[in-house]
Amino acid sequence: MTSAVPPIDAGAATTVETAAETAAETTTSSPSRRPEKEKKFITGRPDEQYSSAAAEERQELFNDIAPVYDQLNDVLSLGLHRVWKRAAVKWTGVKKGDRAIDVCCGSGDLALRLADAVGPSGEVVGLDFAAAQLKVAATKETEHPAGYNLSPISWQQGDALALPHPDASFDGATIGYGLRNVSDIPRALAELRRVLKPGGKAAVVDFNNSTNAAVNQVQGFILDTVVVPAADAMGVAAEYRYLKPSIERYPTGPELVDIAITAGFGKATFYELAPGGLMGCLVCEK
Numbered sequence: 001m002t003s004a005v006p007p008i009d010a011g012a013a014t015t016v017e018t019a020a021e022t023a024a025e026t027t028t029s030s031p032s033r034r035p036e037k038e039k040k041f042i043t044g045r046p047d048e049q050y051s052s053a054a055a056e057e058r059q060e061l062f063n064d065i066a067p068v069y070d071q072l073n074d075v076l077s078l079g080l081h082r083v084w085k086r087a088a089v090k091w092t093g094v095k096k097g098d099r100a101i102d103v104c105c106g107s108g109d110l111a112l113r114l115a116d117a118v119g120p121s122g123e124v125v126g127l128d129f130a131a132a133q134l135k136v137a138a139t140k141e142t143e144h145p146a147g148y149n150l151s152p153i154s155w156q157q158g159d160a161l162a163l164p165h166p167d168a169s170f171d172g173a174t175i176g177y178g179l180r181n182v183s184d185i186p187r188a189l190a191e192l193r194r195v196l197k198p199g200g201k202a203a204v205v206d207f208n209n210s211t212n213a214a215v216n217q218v219q220g221f222i223l224d225t226v227v228v229p230a231a232d233a234m235g236v237a238a239e240y241r242y243l244k245p246s247i248e249r250y251p252t253g254p255e256l257v258d259i260a261i262t263a264g265f266g267k268a269t270f271y272e273l274a275p276g277g278l279m280g281c282l283v284c285e286k
Contacts, residue, residue: 055183059129061242062106062181066132068234069107076227082109084279085176088203089113091283092172097121101170101195103160103188104128104178108137108153114174115141115150122151125165127158128178160188169195173202179282180206180250189263189284196286202265207243208272208280209250215277220244222278253280260284 065072073081088110094100096119102111104127111126118124128134134155141153158164160175160182173192182188192202210216223244231240251259253270260268265284273279 058181062130063132065236066136084205084273085110088174088205089117091203092201094118094172098171099123100172101125102174104175106133108140110174110176115153116148118151120149124151124153127156131157163191163195165195167194168197171197171200175204177206179204180246186259186263189260193264193286200286202284204282207247208277209247209252211252219278256282
């Protein structure tokens with residue numbers, strides 16, 4: 001595992017964003033339960049990571065939760081997901097005029113932060129396999145508060161395992177809560193490396209499958225007693241039951257570092273994020 005001085009103190013990540021900033025960014029509307037509809041039981045098949053059926057089911061899962069995805073993130077993380085995403089963008093090191101890509105972009109939070117970081121002279125691609133998530137992301141871009149000088153953002157439906165971009169296209173890359181869901185993690189990291197320019201960095205933030213059993217026990221308790229009940233209140237409990245087994249099969253931090261190096265990255269570091277190491281960020285440099 002290699003290490004470099006991070007742009008922020010990952011262990012004190014909660015101090016990066018002031019309470020006022022969090023309050024300003026967090027939605028003021030209270031989550032409401034979605035209307036019930038007829039649908040099959042969707043789990044994402046976390047124990048069948050490499051099957052095509054599992055990939056198709058995960059795609060359906062993320063399309064289905066798109067309307068409430070942002071609200072749940074705010075409620076379940078107490079707004080801290082914004083701090084973790086801000087840290088990921090800083091770790092990429094992108095600057096004004098750069099080109100960046102957010103893979104598995106979901107509802108667009110990281111892509112919008114990248115667009116702010118690279119500015120109007122830069123360019124950002126937000127790529128996801130779920131069309132419903134991309135629709136939410138595009139809407140968020142049009143409704144972004146005034147005062148931000150964002151780069152153009154291209155929203156693309158595509159596959160993290162076969163990025164539709166030439167080699168050495170981007171200065172920086174992010175994946176937020178998406179690497180855990182791909183069917184081939186080594187291949188996804190190899191694709192990130194391929195599209196990065198030499199010296200480019202990728203930051204991958206996700207739940208931490210900790211090597212500390214106590215951390216995993218706390219995480220499991222929170223998922224069972226807070227996350228799933230909150231998701232149930234919004235009509236998506238079945239989808240959020242997918243989280244726990246998907247985290248259990250996700251590589252640990254040291255394993256992710258090894259996979260990244262094997263994928264061709266020159267350096268890789270894994271940071272456990274505050275509070276409690278429940279989240280982690282893999283930072284790789286080409």
